[in-house]
Amino acid sequence: MTTTGEVGREGTKDRTWLVAVAAALWGTDGLLRLPLAEDLPAGTVVFWEHLLVVVVLLPLLPSAFRALARCGPREWLAVLVIGGGASALATALFTAAFQVGDPITPLVLQKLQPLFAVLAAWALLGERMRRGYVLFAVPALAGTWLLAFRDPLDIEVSALRAALLALGAAALWAAGTVLGRLVSTSLASRDVTTLRFAVGLPMSAIIVAVQGNTFAVSWDNALGLGLLALVPGLLALSLYYVGLRATPAARATLAELAFPATAAVIGVSFLDSTLSATQWLGLFVVIAAVTALGWHERTRPTPVVVPPEPAGASGASGTSRAES
Template sequence: MAIAAALWGTDGLLRQPLAEDLPAGSVVFWEHLIVAAVLLPLLPSAVRALARCGPREWIAVLVIGGGASAAATALFTMAFQTGDAVTPLVLQKMQPLFAMLAAVVLLGERLRSGYLLFAVPALAGAWMLAFADPFDVHVAALHTALLALGAAALWASGTVLGRFVSARLRPRDVTVLRFSVGLPVAALFAAGRDEPFAVGWENAPGLLLLALVPGLVALSLYYVGMVTTPAARATLAELAFPATAAVIGVTVLGETLSTTQWLGLAVLVCSVTTLGWHERTRKDEPVVLPTDPVRRERVSP
């Protein structure tokens, strides 16, 4: 999972040049089309596996594909078009917190009051990171931050629902269905915004790398790891994402962070790291109380 998170960190290096030349809807559509085309031979078996599931799994897959894949990626791309390259990437570190909140709403898990000891500093760090001067907020910067946080929230819901459907579906099937369902949603998004489907050949290499590296390869590794990795360990592994993103943003993309933004990054990462470490080492006093274990059906190979 750490390898997958590190691959996600390369997203900004590939997405920013495309976001400068192409509308968000065009980029998202081609991301999904490329991956869906690669996975097309696996689609029939994935559909058969989904057909054996109940309505809750069907709804979860639709939300994963339409929301966590297409809509979230569109918001993420739009964030690049409205602001700098570092803020959208590192604000994704809020995703583990959103995932725990989504687990409360969607899976019935409960939070203890100690959760605020981790959540409040993380939110403060995210605010400091989003703005060069946290006391001088501009609408444009706020717009970028909201788009990035919206993407993080949708991806978090996809993480929780992905864990839910993994009881009935193999990681490979979840990946195939995610992009296959997301493709028509991405097409509708582009069409609704009157954005072109045709892109120049000069953008083809960047789109291929974006779709295959932080897209297909990283997500496939993530779903495989998510089957056996507890949430707390997954949170620690995902720290490879903002670390890689920040290094690439500053060293390759030429972005700069103010002193308070660096401090915000440190507070954000430390808060989420401490939360994950607490849940791993204090299993007798977790701040997130899971639901009663439910017998999971074995997924046939």
């Protein structure tokens, strides 16, 4: 990468801000999902989200699969994990964690997702974090912790089964970020989005069948399902993969913290939620950290995440294809 505010090696500019915008759109999820959750099982909602998006993207499926056919086994495996794991299975695991345990445990352990993503980005993509990374990561993670709990000093993690389910969800979501970054050098953003939903659809159907839930929904839920599929679903992920193509995964995972910040604002504004003083503090800290990260990467000559060396450079690793 050249300077972060300039054109990068592949002619693209840093798009940390676009990842944050996509994550903010995910924050509208609760406004649409809450009424549906009162009428439908979670697995059924996830299935219809994938089905509606696949119907919209149907004309793009042949070209997306042709593009995937030209890739190697690494990209095939990555797409399977992104679609089946990060898109469908992770949501099912996170929902199950709430069902079998207390509501605190999944929220606590979900905060480990950025840490999983940073480790995976280092191991799979060869990304290296400079010391300046912690100046954004620590406040962002601390702010997310404050935002998640009314009393951040009175947290008790219990129920081993719920904890394992939540850790599995966090790991899969982190893998989705890193593997999405990996395949973005071999597949167009449009193809990654299309394949994610196409692979996630049969996995979500399997989840519904295993849980013994119904696939049927009423027309009363049609509008909500459509908006859920197209706004925090298709639109957000389309922007996300465009942004991820030019954003190192370790940096993108911090930009994704715009998601809980937006969700909190939506909850207070439309869902009759209230925030404690420490939650308001956490909200402002997250917004400030994510905004500062995007500003720094666009205006400063030294990025906080060092991409791997380009192919052919001295000392380049086998993961060098995953750079921006």
